[in-house]
Amino acid sequence: PNLTFRIETTSGIVLQSFSTGDLVETANPQWLQYGFYFTTPLLNASIVLRITNNAPGGNGNDLALDDITFRPCGPTITSSVVGYSDTIDVxxxxxxxYSFTSDVSSAYVSPVYQWQSSNDSGRNWFDIPGATSINYQVSPITPGAYWYRLAVTELSSAGIRACRIASDTIIINIRSKPLVKAGPDRVMFLGDSIRMAGTVTGDDPVYEWIPPLYLNDPSSVNAIARPPADILYTLSAVSAYGCPQSDGMSIKVVAGIFVPTAFTPNNDGLNDHWRIPFLDPSLGGQVQVFNRQGQLVYSISSDWVDWDGRFRGLPQPTGTYVYFIQFPKGREPMKGLFVLIR
Known part of the structure; x- marks a missing residue:
């Protein structure tokens, strides 16, 4: 085969042509790709593609055509961010x-501008309403990848999206900070140890406890701490993109547990609950409260003590109550009295 491709107007004027020359016969089918450029006249939206086989007929002149496509091409459009590179990581x-601007070739007679954005890494593009000048400004806030480009076409074909020529892409990546939780404030007995309950998630973060004092492994979110006195720890993390985040927690070191000897649950906002402030849940203590008849009216295990003076929803009477605290780690149990006053 010997093919000639012609692009013509509907009136028969040839805009461009291309000839393949003689195509050599092969034992097995072989796909060959050809392409060429042409320019349509103003106000001419329709064209004719004419294909002619110049070879004589007969054996060896068989061919197949597939994937005939037309794509817009035109003068170069270069977009940029004033004061930054084309890819921004923040x-x-x-x-x-961020202020965008573009350098559009003077080959356009009456250019029409349209800024576009993509939220799927350039697979799909959407026109930005009102962004129809050569300059554009954006202020992205939430983490994500923001892609932008400028599409340009002649005024005569502005209504035909396929006629648009797109610029290079501007990318703004807003990187998430790590999610850091140092865990709750803790209370521990002097000489004991406590396991930290921190968590860090994000883009491959690295992290550490600051200061690293009295920790068996400052780079572990579950480090074991044995401070000799009250201390404040900060769990500090940095993502793979250099984004920092931190959170703090405190450890209070006490010589023993103070158990209040009275409380007044009369809803005046003062001392309405019986609490044991230094009994940290990590100690695993089980607290039981009995009335004078030996009836269990309150019980809690491995949690903060907070009794409002009620049993099964009913206010308990004024009187003396007995508390009993047991620990799972061999610590001596505690027993004593306190008064409920109404």
Missing amino acids: CEGQAGN
């Missing part, structure tokens, strides 16, 4: 206002 909370 941590959340640190993004600012």
